Each structure stands twice: as C-alpha cells, then as structure tokens.
C-alpha cells in the first residue's frame with residue numbers, strides 16, 4: 001500500500017495567501033526567492049517547448065510583479081534555446097522590484113510596451129501578467145488585450161493561473177485568459193479546480209520549484225482535491241470471513257405511493273456501494289408499488305414518524321437516507337426528526353433539506369443533540385433555502401465550510417465542482433467532468449451511495465468524498481445517454497478499478 005500521508009499531501013490545495021506563506025517559509029529555510037523564480041521560469045519554459053515547435057515564435061506577456069518575473073525567466077531561457085521571443089511588459093522596467101527586477105536584468109532582448117493593440121502573431125502566448133497577486137478586476141486596456149488574445153486562437157500557456165482567475169475562488173475578475181495549459185508551482189490552488197476557473201486553465205501541470213514539503217504542517221491546511229488518494233485506505237473492503245451483517249444495514253425512507261422511484265434509486269445505489277443489507281421503510285400505501293419493483297431490497301412497513309422511529313431503534317440499522325421523493329412539508333420534518341433520534345448515520349437529501357427552510361435552527365439543534373454523522377446533499381437552490389445568508393458568498397469552499405460548521409453536518413454542495421465540507425473545516429473539491437450527471441435522479445443515487453458507504457462504517461468525510469468521486473466516475477464510464485438507473489450498474493467497474501489500484505500501491 002502507498003504511503004497514505006504522502007498521497008494526501010500531494011492533493012492539498014493552497015490558497016494564494018497560503019502559497020505566499022509557503023514561499024516565505026521556504027525562503028526562511030534558506031532557499032532564495034530568486035532561485036524559486038528561476039525554477040518557476042524553467043518549468044514554464046519546459047512546457048512552452050512542448051507546445052511550440054523548436055525555433056518558433058513566442059510572445060511573453062509580463063506583469064509588474066513576480067508572475068511577470070517568472071515570465072522574464074522563461075523568456076530568457078527560451079531565447080537561449082533558439083526560440084524567437086518577444087516580450088511585452090505591463091508598466092515600466094524601472095518599477096520592477098526584488099526578484100522580478102533581477103530576472104529583468106538578465107533579459108537581453110527588447111521590451112515592448114503592453115497594450116491592447118500589440119501584434120499577437122506568435123506560435124505561443126505566455127500569460128505571465130498576474131498570478132497569486134491579482135488584487136482587483138482586470139479592466140481597460142489589459143481587459144481588451146485579454147479578450148483579443150482569447151479571440152486570436154493562439155495557444156496560451158498560463159503561468160501559475162490564467163490572469164484574471166482568482167486563485168482562491170476560481171471566479172473571473174473582470175476578464176481572464178483561456179489557457180491551453182497552466183503551469184503552477186508546488187501545489188494546485190482552489191481556483192484551478194473550482195468553476196469557472198477550471199475551464200480557463202486547460203491542462204494543469206504542477207512544478208516542483210524547490211519548496212520543501214516540510215513547510216506544509218505549519219500551514220494547517222484542510223483543503224484537498226477530491227481524489228482516491230484522499231480516502232483510498234479507508235474504503236471498505238469486504239472481509240473474506242465476513243457476512244452481510246458486518247457490512248451494515250442501510251434504510252431508505254420511501255416517498256408515498258406515487259413517488260417511490262427516487263427512494264428505489266437510492267436503495268439500489270446503497271446496495272451497489274456495498275451495504276450488506278438495504279431496507280425500504282414505507283407506508284402501507286406505497287408497498288404494492290415497491291414490492292413490484294424490489295428484489296434484494298427488503299420492505300419494512302412503517303406507520304408515520306413514530307413507526308419510523310420504532311424501526312430505527314434497532315441499532316443494527318446503521319445508516320438511513322431520507323429525502324428522495326419525500327415531499328416538502330411538516331410530515332417530512334417529523335420523519336427527519338425520527339431519523340435524527342436514532343443512532344444511525346443520516347443522509348438528508350432533497351425534500352428533507354427543503355422542508356426545513358422556515359426552521360433551519362430546529363434541524364441544526366436536532367443534529368447537535370446526536371453523535372452519529374449527518375450528511376446533507378444540497379444543490380445550490382436547496383442550499384440557498386437552508387443557508388440564505390451564505391448563498392451569495394463568492395467562495396464556494398468557504399460557504400460550504402460555514403454551512404457544515406453551522407449545521408454540524410458533512411455538507412456536499414453539489415455541482416460540476418462539488419465541494420464536500422466537514423464541521424471541523426476539512427474540505428475537498430471535485431474536478432471530475434461528468435456532464436451526463438445532469439439528469440433526473442442522479443442525486444438520489446448519490447444519497448444512497450453515501451449511506452451505503454457510511455453503513456460500512458467508513459468515516460463520514462471520507463465516505464462523502466468517495467461517494468462523490470465514484471458517482472462521477474460511474475457517469476464517465478457510461479458516458480452519453482446515461483440515465484440515473486445506469487449509475488449503480490457501473491459501480492462494480494468503479495470498485496474493480498479502485499481495488500486494482502489498491503493492490504498496485
């Protein structure tokens with residue numbers, strides 16, 4: 001098995017502010033800023049050579065800070081290696097300071113003044129305008145240049161971040177380059193993964209510029225890219241001698257007779273996620289529809305919230321999903337309360353979240369009173385109903401963290417960049433493009449998968465991250481034409497691959 005600690009460390013994400021602290025810590029450890037910049041520029045030049053034919057024409061757009069300094073180093077190295085390099089600088093050479101001024105002093109070529117009208121005919125454009133230091137929206141002449149570059153169809157190689165992308169939030173500030181490749185340093189930044197930033201980065205390369213990993217512990221980082229390396233070693237693996245009871249028992253609360261399908265999707269997903277047993281808790285009127293469709297999933301008749309509480313008083317039933325098809329209203333609130341009184345892990349999805357829109361404190365108090373984990377899986381609309389004051393927050397990681405802390409639950413804020421946050425501040429961002437997931441019922445499947453993993457006693461934050469990743473992986477494996485019923489059927493292939501990687505570690 002691989003070194004779990006180092007796998008997790010490799011997936012850490014640093015905000016620009018944390019990256020600045022990492023730079024400073026490296027310098028305090030004796031690595032000069034100038035050497036870091038030289039290494040950064042070397043990495044940029046190497047990627048430029050991959051894109052641009054030898055001897056080709058490279059245009060470097062350099063900004064007034066250290067991002068521009070990286071561009072100056074790359075320009076020098078490319079020129080030394082036989083490329084025809086033009087360099088356009090924003091601001092004056094005299095105003096460059098520190099390491100960037102040193103890099104400029106080593107540049108022997110000419111300097112053009114950067115303007116919206118500069119000649120863009122080049123085989124490659126290197127964007128070294130702004131990186132971690134982007135402090136305000138890009139406007140005026142520079143914004144016009146960004147638009148002209150994006151329209152000119154030449155490949156762009158971004159240094160650290162495509163200029164205009166906020167490294168912390170992934171938001172576009174004014175205007176932003178659309179890069180074919182981005183070279184960043186030491187670790188990825190949240191803005192590389194969050195949308196729309198991810199769509200501006202192209203292929204991302206992380207270069208080692210000599211910052212030692214030893215600087216990481218002092219930064220108290222709690223944000224990762226969601227990837228198997230984060231949770232691989234706590235994925236449940238069936239024991240050769242194990243029996244189904246050892247793999248946990250998930251309960252899915254069914255909707256009424258006319259709305260049982262969503263709960264069935266969740267139930268099948270829980271089974272495929274590995275729960276040893278799955279039961280459907282249903283009111284009498286829903287049982288005929290469920291019985292006509294279910295095979296491995298058992299049906300337990302319950303009568304109202306009290307009946308549900310009675311069923312869940314059996315501690316062997318250790319994970320429960322409520323929300324899919326539940327309906328919005330007081331009856332759902334009562335059933336959620338019954339779930340929360342149990343000792344099971346509880347997944348609150350869809351209507352189970354929305355039903356508390358007028359009384360979120362009631363939900364949070366009930367969660368606070370229990371020790372077993374609670375998961376919430378809102379999309380942006382559901383999130384804004386439960387956390388209206390956080391909804392407009394531009395930083396998706398921060399708002400999910402705040403919601404998780406307030407609710408005392410693991411919150412999954414769904415989207416093409418799903419953020420999972422735990423009440424203790426840990427968070428992970430998913431970067432799996434799976435556009436086929438935008439179809440009815442996929443959220444019900446995700447809720448069931450989380451409960452299936454939680455039933456197997458996977459730690460809560462890891463279970464949520466793993467479910468999100470596996471869900472997207474299943475969608476990508478199926479591809480076009482996917483409907484939600486297909487997702488559970490793809491999970492055996494997802495499991496096989498994860499198991500093979502585990503063996504290979």
Ligand SMILES: NC(=O)C1=CN([C@@H]2O[C@H](COP(=O)(O)OP(=O)(O)OC[C@H]3O[C@@H](n4cnc5c(N)ncnc54)[C@H](OP(=O)(O)O)[C@@H]3O)[C@@H](O)[C@H]2O)[C@@H](O)CC1
Pocket residue numbers: 020023033034036037038040063064065066067068069070099129130131132133134135136137138139142159160161185209
């Ligand atoms: N030693 C290190 O630390 C290492 C750092 N490295 C590299 O340094 C980069 C960070 O460098 P940085 O901190 O100098 O910031 P950077 O991104 O160059 O921008 C700041 C400048 O831009 C200006 N400016 C900002 N926004 C603007 C706007 N909208 N429109 C117009 N102007 C704007 C801002 O002006 P001001 O706000 O001061 O007026 C300031 O002059 C990092 O991304 C990486 O590439 C690597 O070499 C490794 C070692």
Ligand SMILES: [K+]
Pocket residue numbers: 067127128129130131158159160161162163
């Ligand atoms: K840049």
